[in-house]
Amino acid sequence: MKIKLMMLILAVLCIGKKAQAQAKVVFDRVEHDFGTFKEEGGLQTHTFTFVNNGNTPLILNNVMASCGCTTPEWTQKPVAPGEKGFIKVSYNPQGRPGPFHKTITVSTNADNAQTILRIEGVVEPRPKTLSELYPRQIGPVRARSNHVNFSSIRQNEVLSDTLEIVNDSGSTVHLSFRTPPPHLKVRVEPAALKPNEKGNIIITYDASRVNSFGFVIHRIYMDVDGKSDYNNSIGVTATIEEDFSSFTPEELATAPSISFNTMSHDFGNIKQGDRVEYDFIIQNRGKRDLIVRDVKTQCGCTVVSPAKKVISPNESVPVKVIFNSTGKRGRQNKTITVITNDPRRPTSILRISSNVNES
Numbered sequence: 001m002k003i004k005l006m007m008l009i010l011a012v013l014c015i016g017k018k019a020q021a022q023a024k025v026v027f028d029r030v031e032h033d034f035g036t037f038k039e040e041g042g043l044q045t046h047t048f049t050f051v052n053n054g055n056t057p058l059i060l061n062n063v064m065a066s067c068g069c070t071t072p073e074w075t076q077k078p079v080a081p082g083e084k085g086f087i088k089v090s091y092n093p094q095g096r097p098g099p100f101h102k103t104i105t106v107s108t109n110a111d112n113a114q115t116i117l118r119i120e121g122v123v124e125p126r127p128k129t130l131s132e133l134y135p136r137q138i139g140p141v142r143a144r145s146n147h148v149n150f151s152s153i154r155q156n157e158v159l160s161d162t163l164e165i166v167n168d169s170g171s172t173v174h175l176s177f178r179t180p181p182p183h184l185k186v187r188v189e190p191a192a193l194k195p196n197e198k199g200n201i202i203i204t205y206d207a208s209r210v211n212s213f214g215f216v217i218h219r220i221y222m223d224v225d226g227k228s229d230y231n232n233s234i235g236v237t238a239t240i241e242e243d244f245s246s247f248t249p250e251e252l253a254t255a256p257s258i259s260f261n262t263m264s265h266d267f268g269n270i271k272q273g274d275r276v277e278y279d280f281i282i283q284n285r286g287k288r289d290l291i292v293r294d295v296k297t298q299c300g301c302t303v304v305s306p307a308k309k310v311i312s313p314n315e316s317v318p319v320k321v322i323f324n325s326t327g328k329r330g331r332q333n334k335t336i337t338v339i340t341n342d343p344r345r346p347t348s349i350l351r352i353s354s355n356v357n358e359s
Contacts, residue, residue: 021056022054022110022111023054023057023059023079023081023108023110023111024052024054024110024111025050025052025058025106025108025112026050026052026053028048028049030048030116031117031118031119032046032048032089032117032118032119033120033121034091035121036121036124037122038093039094039097039125040126041093042092042094043091043092044090044121045089045090045091046119047086047087047088048087049084049085049086050079050085050086051083051085052079052080052081052082052083054081054110057078058078058080058108059078059109060074060079060087060106060108061107061109062106063105063106064104065089065102065104066103066104066105067102069092069096069100069102070090070091070092070102070104071090072087072088072090073087073090074086074087075087087104087106087117089104089117089119091119091121093123097123097125098123099120099121100119100120100122100123101119101120102119102120103118103119104116104118130142130166131168138165138222138233138234139224139229139231139232140167140169140224141166141169141173141175141193141199142165142168143163143164143165143166143201144163144164146233146235147234147235148161148203148234148236149237149238150239151238152241153205153238153239154240154242155207155208155213155240155242156208156243157207157208157243158206158207159204160203160205161203162202162203163200163201164200165193165200165201166193166196167195167196170195172192172193172194172195173192174192175188175192175199175201175222175223175224176222176223176226177223178222178223178228180220183207184205184206185204186201186204186220187202189202203220203234205238207238210238210240212240213293213294213339213346214240214293214294214337214339214347215239215296216239216240217235218236218237219233219235219236220234220236221233241346241347242293242346244343244346252343252344253287254286255286255288255341255342256284256286256287256289256291256311256340256341257285257286257342257344257345258282258283258284258285258338258342258345258348259282259283259285260280260348260350261281262280263349263350263351264351264352265280265321265353266352266353267323267352267353268355269354269357270354270355270356270357271325271356271359272327272328272329272358274325274356275323275325276322276323276325277320277321277322277323278320278321279319280321280336281316281318282306282311282316282317282319283311283314283316284311284312284313284314284315284316285313285314288313289311289312290341291311291341292306292309292310292338293339293340294339295336295338295339296337296339297334297335297336297337298334298336301323301325301326301328301334302322302323303322303324304319304321305319306318306319307319319336321336321352325356328356329357330356331353331354331355332354332355332356333351333352333353334352335349335351335352336350336351337350338350
């Protein structure tokens with residue numbers, strides 16, 4: 001009995017000794033505020049220090065930052081009891097203006113196996129360069145965009161928009177635009193721009209002079225000092241809509257009304273190079289003729305042929321859609337835009353899809 005009791009006591013002592021034999025990590029601090037600093041100031045660094053208050057060597061198994069902008073370095077060798085170690089944290093502010101809050105997770109063999117370190121601060125954005133403020137190069141000048149979009153414009157409407165430019169060259173340049181389309185008027189103010197001087201390209205869009213509806217795109221070409229260069233171009237887009245604003249309630253009640261048998265069709269699995277077709281059916285549910293103003297496809301791979309452009313009340317006509325899969329592969333999704341004189345639904349979007357297999 002005494003022998004068993006002594007063995008039990010020895011076992012308890014051994015367990016207690018084993019439990020006490022453990023590393024313990026104690027940091028001087030677990031948070032650091034870098035305060036406010038400039039983005040161009042480069043890497044900001046802080047070193048967290050710790051001590052092993054345990055009675056066995058301390059091992060840092062892993063130190064992981066919450067994002068790639070924070071790079072940690074740390075003591076790689078085991079830290080003996082009573083000795084100190086470090087975790088050096090660097091924050092890269094480049095391209096990251098504004099406040100930040102990041103964490104660094106420290107995993108060790110200590111009794112407190114995981115510690116979370118935190119860093120924070122505020123990055124003052126660096127002054128932007130001219131190329132950042134005006135990223136688009138148009139000959140000797142720069143602009144915020146090389147595209148002007150008039151978005152929605154009614155068929156008889158005239159709208160103007162302005163594109164700000166700056167002379168990025170070392171000399172004065174004279175700017176003009178060569179033979180823009182009849183529905184576009186373009187002028188530059190001032191026409192002669194000194195180095196680093198700002199100006200405006202003013203574009204006026206007269207939709208009444210465009211014989212089209214829906215999305216329309218044109219390009220205008222800028223001459224520099226009287227010399228032509230087709231690379232110096234600006235895209236001008238607009239979505240031209242028929243003007244139904246003057247319709248009376250009686251006119252709306254008797255207006256044409258478009259409907260389709262379906263708004264989408266999936267051709268399923270087809271082989272590359274196949275030409276497949278499907279007939280959408282348009283029906284005029286209104287009391288006056290439905291006129292198909294235009295049909296626009298997303299790409300040249302899709303051909304659309306309405307059987308008729310003028311559809312009588314209660315009449316139904318097919319719209320043949322042919323999809324050419326040559327050069328295509330994988331999942332394909334295309335749209336067809338149908339523009340009509342239905343005042344409640346002037347634009348309808350049809351969709352076709354398929355899976356194109358190479359063999």
